[in-house]
Amino acid sequence: MKKILITGASSYVGARLYNDLKKDFAVTGTYNTNKLFEEFLRMDITDYNGIYKTINSVSPDVILHVVGNPNARWCEANPKEAVKINEDGTRNVVNAANQTGAKVIYMSSVAAINPVNIYGETKLAGETFAKDAKAGYIILRPSLIIGLSPNTSNDRPFNRLLRNIDEKTPAVYDTSWKFQPTWIGHISEIVGTLIKTDTFYETISITVPELKSRYDLAKDILSHFNIPVTPKNDNDKTPVIIVDQKKLEELSLPQYNYQDIIEKIVKEIEGGFLRS
Numbered sequence: 001m002k003k004i005l006i007t008g009a010s011s012y013v014g015a016r017l018y019n020d021l022k023k024d025f026a027v028t029g030t031y032n033t034n035k036l037f038e039e040f041l042r043m044d045i046t047d048y049n050g051i052y053k054t055i056n057s058v059s060p061d062v063i064l065h066v067v068g069n070p071n072a073r074w075c076e077a078n079p080k081e082a083v084k085i086n087e088d089g090t091r092n093v094v095n096a097a098n099q100t101g102a103k104v105i106y107m108s109s110v111a112a113i114n115p116v117n118i119y120g121e122t123k124l125a126g127e128t129f130a131k132d133a134k135a136g137y138i139i140l141r142p143s144l145i146i147g148l149s150p151n152t153s154n155d156r157p158f159n160r161l162l163r164n165i166d167e168k169t170p171a172v173y174d175t176s177w178k179f180q181p182t183w184i185g186h187i188s189e190i191v192g193t194l195i196k197t198d199t200f201y202e203t204i205s206i207t208v209p210e211l212k213s214r215y216d217l218a219k220d221i222l223s224h225f226n227i228p229v230t231p232k233n234d235n236d237k238t239p240v241i242i243v244d245q246k247k248l249e250e251l252s253l254p255q256y257n258y259q260d261i262i263e264k265i266v267k268e269i270e271g272g273f274l275r276s
């Protein structure tokens with residue numbers, strides 16, 4: 001069974017990947033401050049010696065590098081810290097991978113395509129480091145990620161929707177910024193397929209084809225739970241990034257449209273899937 005080490009396995013994204021991938025692989029998760037599962041190992045992404053020691057002792061075939069600060073506003077306000085975590089942290093992981101022979105799958109973002117802010121710039125720099133992984137690399141570019149994770153408490157967009165449901169609060173969401181959402185389970189499926197088929201040296205955008213707003217997502221999910229959603233216009237000037245599905249098609253990877261992922265997410269929530 002192939003061994004995978006997931007950095008940032010307590011994050012919103014990492015926790016779902018950990019949960020899904022451990023069905024097919026021997027998965028080790030690392031955390032920094034939040035030990036979401038008892039078996040996780042501590043790894044500070046700014047401490048190269050510690051990273052090397054952990055990676056060397058686990059000796060994974062593949063490192064799925066998820067650690068990163070995803071908050072664009074925080075990165076703008078804390079540029080040095082953003083570089084330390086998103087850029088230097090990725091370089092540390094790749095250097096350790098090169099010393100141990102591991103392949104690297106890097107969780108980037110569509111924000112790395114023509115970056116317009118520090119978050120995008122640091123994710124793009126991370127991609128450049130990821131390409132130095134000698135045994136093989138994959139760069140994944142999701143857009144705004146939605147779907148249920150074992151981590152329901154981090155302040156991430158999807159967890160805010162869950163809070164609307166739990167607290168039965170009327171919700172108000174922006175209509176101005178449009179993006180092609182990414183279902184969190186789609187990322188797990190793609191990572192699993194890439195590792196099983198030993199597909200590397202690719203950069204892959206993972207989204208649905210349709211452009212939607214935060215208001216659309218909230219309305220289409222929360223309406224199933226009888227939570228009213230009111231539109232507001234934040235005049236958000238974040239550029240619209242359009243990606244196509246050609247790479248998913250070329251590599252025979254799963255593809256979903258918007259309606260598919262909404263149905264899956266509503267089922268996940270209804271089933272209480274993963275939630276305590």
Ligand SMILES: NC(=O)c1ccc[n+]([C@@H]2O[C@H](COP(=O)([O-])OP(=O)(O)OC[C@H]3O[C@@H](n4cnc5c(N)ncnc54)[C@H](OP(=O)(O)O)[C@@H]3O)[C@@H](O)[C@H]2O)c1
Binds near residue numbers: 156
């Ligand atoms: N959420 C999205 O919509 C989205 C979209 C595109 C790409 N991404 C990418 O996906 C990744 C995860 O995003 P997320 O939304 O799941 O973030 P999140 O829930 O806010 O988690 C951030 C993660 O970074 C870890 N971390 C921060 N500083 C660290 C350090 N010094 N050493 C080790 N770990 C550290 C945290 O560990 P602890 O909690 O243990 O401290 C946590 O696991 C990021 O790389 C992000 O760029 C996210």
